[in-house]
């Protein structure tokens with residue numbers, strides 16, 4: 001096994017010549033240690049079957065069963081399928097997922113610690129996934145923005161990202177939205193979280209799911225969130241992974257937000273995702289740390 005660690009301050013550790021079919025507890029611990037350190041791991045040259053892929057997830061933790069069945073692989077509910085490629089003549093999973101900045105399951109009381117992604121069909125032009133290191137963003141936040149997120153909670157709401165299913169035909173949008181709100185009501189998490197393994201802090205908001213900071217007016221939230229998202233999503237913060245055949249990615253949702261690239265019209269794309277609970281709480285909530293004189297001053 002060859003492990004190429006990233007440059008200081010960068011994310012993404014690369015594993016070469018690793019056999020992911022035979023992951024001992026020691027190797028699983030090493031992989032997770034590398035992921036917590038470097039936030040994202042790339043395993044090159046993999047050819048796992050579906051059952052081998054699920055076994056790999058089990059070696060790393062507890063595979064998630066996603067709350068909406070229409071995303072499941074028909075034979076393996078642990079596999080969340082993002083695909084526009086039919087399997088055995090059937091539509092499988094959902095196409096065009098995750099094309100907005102987010103952390104997986106951020107809208108849930110128990111967000112997803114680790115995500116593993118294994119493309120099955122790559123578009124013929126190119127496919128990329130984009131990441132932002134929210135620890136780095138937190139550490140660089142201007143004082144006026146830090147004052148808004150320090151020891152506060154952010155509200156996350158998944159309803160605008162709901163993808164209608166075949167069962168929604170003939171239903172009114174208002175009824176669909178009411179049902180989604182019952183299924184996944186908005187939830188608050190600390191706006192800054194502390195990693196349970198590394199103890200490091202990261203900003204935990206995303207333009208895909210985060211509706212605002214608890215306690216602010218609608219107007220103030222609009223101003224604050226627009227500025228936060230603009231600061232977070234600046235190009236200098238974005239790490240690009242360009243997929244190669246045989247890549248498997250594993251990343252830490254406690255420190256990264258991510259976004260999928262669009263699939264060009266007419267091209268095929270299929271990916272198998274497995275969410276993994278690693279046995280640690282998602283976060284510990286940090287106490288107030290910012291300088292006391294940092295007063296919100298957004299006009």
Ligand SMILES: [Fe+2]
Nearest residue numbers: 098103104258
């Ligand atoms: Fe995602």
